[in-house]
Amino acid sequence: MNEQQKKMTLIVFSNDMDKAMSAFILATGAASSGMRVTMYFTFWGLSLLRKKDYSRQGKSLIERMFGWLLPEGPDETRLSKMNFLGAGTKMMKSIMRKKKIFQLNDLMDMAVSLDIKIVACTTSMEMMGIKREELIDNIEVGGVATYLGNARESAVNLFI
Amino acid sequence: MNEQQKKMTLIVFSNDMDKAMSAFILATGAASSGMRVTMYFTFWGLSLLRKKDYSRQGKSLIERMFGWLLPEGPDETRLSKMNFLGAGTKMMKSIMRKKKIFQLNDLMDMAVSLDIKIVACTTSMEMMGIKREELIDNIEVGGVATYLGNARESAVNLFI
Amino acid sequence: MNEQQKKMTLIVFSNDMDKAMSAFILATGAASSGMRVTMYFTFWGLSLLRKKDYSRQGKSLIERMFGWLLPEGPDETRLSKMNFLGAGTKMMKSIMRKKKIFQLNDLMDMAVSLDIKIVACTTSMEMMGIKREELIDNIEVGGVATYLGNARESAVNLFI
Numbered sequence: 001m002n003e004q005q006k007k008m009t010l011i012v013f014s015n016d017m018d019k020a021m022s023a024f025i026l027a028t029g030a031a032s033s034g035m036r037v038t039m040y041f042t043f044w045g046l047s048l049l050r051k052k053d054y055s056r057q058g059k060s061l062i063e064r065m066f067g068w069l070l071p072e073g074p075d076e077t078r079l080s081k082m083n084f085l086g087a088g089t090k091m092m093k094s095i096m097r098k099k100k101i102f103q104l105n106d107l108m109d110m111a112v113s114l115d116i117k118i119v120a121c122t123t124s125m126e127m128m129g130i131k132r133e134e135l136i137d138n139i140e141v142g143g144v145a146t147y148l149g150n151a152r153e154s155a156v157n158l159f160i
Numbered sequence: 161m162n163e164q165q166k167k168m169t170l171i172v173f174s175n176d177m178d179k180a181m182s183a184f185i186l187a188t189g190a191a192s193s194g195m196r197v198t199m200y201f202t203f204w205g206l207s208l209l210r211k212k213d214y215s216r217q218g219k220s221l222i223e224r225m226f227g228w229l230l231p232e233g234p235d236e237t238r239l240s241k242m243n244f245l246g247a248g249t250k251m252m253k254s255i256m257r258k259k260k261i262f263q264l265n266d267l268m269d270m271a272v273s274l275d276i277k278i279v280a281c282t283t284s285m286e287m288m289g290i291k292r293e294e295l296i297d298n299i300e301v302g303g304v305a306t307y308l309g310n311a312r313e314s315a316v317n318l319f320i
Numbered sequence: 321m322n323e324q325q326k327k328m329t330l331i332v333f334s335n336d337m338d339k340a341m342s343a344f345i346l347a348t349g350a351a352s353s354g355m356r357v358t359m360y361f362t363f364w365g366l367s368l369l370r371k372k373d374y375s376r377q378g379k380s381l382i383e384r385m386f387g388w389l390l391p392e393g394p395d396e397t398r399l400s401k402m403n404f405l406g407a408g409t410k411m412m413k414s415i416m417r418k419k420k421i422f423q424l425n426d427l428m429d430m431a432v433s434l435d436i437k438i439v440a441c442t443t444s445m446e447m448m449g450i451k452r453e454e455l456i457d458n459i460e461v462g463g464v465a466t467y468l469g470n471a472r473e474s475a476v477n478l479f480i
Binding site for chain 1: 321325328338339341342345346350353355401411412414415416419421475476477479480
Binding site: 001005008018019021022025026029030033035081082091092095096099101155156157158159160 | 164171173202203204222225229283286287289303304305307308311312313314317318319
């Protein structure tokens with residue numbers, strides 16, 4: 001394996017539960033097999049990194065609306081299909097518990113303990129009025145140059 | 161061309177007709193020009209590989225619901241946009257017939273005859289309670305390690 | 321940096337405002353840092369390249385319907401989530417104006433001036449009955465072989 005083949009860089013654009021799960025299954029699988037993985041969270045995907053119940057003080061009305069409408073971390077995500085007002089998502093979660101398949105929050109904890117580099121997109125943060133302290137710990141912030149620097153050196157690049 | 165440039169690996173996550181068509185047009189185009197192509201079907205994409213009218217015997221209620229709600233192979237897929245309760249999808253199919261553009265099932269047959277490697281994701285199979293015998297022939301099953309093994313050696317990696 | 325690391329090739333499949341913005345932010349960011357970028361517009365993404373108010377003369381009824389339903393260029397695109405019948409998209413645009421973040425049409429102008437190669441997918445043009453003269457200037461047309469030729473030589477390949 002050459003240096004490039006040891007790296008994977010994922011853009012996580014979506015905040016759908018199913019797509020986020022795919023991203024973290026790929027990322028933790030790769031990191032477990034010794035690859036160095038970077039996950040770059042942009043646009044809707046950024047909300048996966050939000051802490052729960054962060055105060056909305058000092059935000060504009062529109063920023064508070066975004067805050068209210070977007071999921072606060074993995075527990076509030078929904079399936080992209082067959083959500084059925086939440087029933088489909090609940091059903092899928094109960095199946096995963098029964099079959100002992102990792103849930104999204106388990107996978108995110110694993111990602112941190114496997115030293116996966118998690119980067120929050122600065123442009124998206126600005127656009128949605130999300131500050132660094134609203135996001136979980138153990139992450140970095142960075143722009144498109146940060147992403148490209150990682151992606152250029154990776155054999156596997158995906159947009160999810 | 162080096163070895164890596166001769167390989168393409170696609171993750172097919174979606175079961176939308178339009179995205180599946182894109183995946184198979186890319187895959188068959190690449191295989192026709194001599195590239196070795198692997199398509200890895202995960203999550204909703206898995207339903208593209210389902211046989212028609214497979215018996216639901218021995219399945220739990222929830223698994224039967226999934227079986228009933230998800231498309232059984234390419235003929236039951238729909239457009240991701242402008243579906244209009246099926247009318248948009250029908251219209252698009254009739255246009256393709258008229259203009260002699262390959263339909264999704266034609267493209268899937270081509271993929272098999274071009275020796276494209278088709279892999280069904282084992283985690284997704286477990287999650288949705290889909291057994292090997294419910295899926296079409298000429299495919300393999302594999303997990304994230306199978307995917308990564310192929311992707312690492314491919315110049316072109318996409319998540320569709 | 322080797323030759324491959326200097327190239328990026330993006331498939332733009334979606335015509336959602338948010339995904340199109342991501343594509344152009346990545347593309348212009350890469351081109352600004354000296355990378356050679358190709359953007360390949362296929363399926364719904366093709367409508368991003370449409371001129372405004374192009375005459376529908378000489379088109380079939382179905383082709384005129386597509387023409388009417390699909391956005392004419394970047395100004396008519398919408399968010400993939402939280403569109404709320406257009407209100408969410410308008411809100412997002414007003415935020416971007418206030419915070420001086422580039423809008424989609426600004427990014428597209430930048431892409432042209434940065435010599436990003438923009439390619440319209442011929443199969444998609446045929447499928448939707450879109451002729452070359454309906455699309456903006458400074459672009460090329462090409463099929464899957466054109467895409468693969470570029471992608472094979474690129475370190476960063478994404479499907480958006």
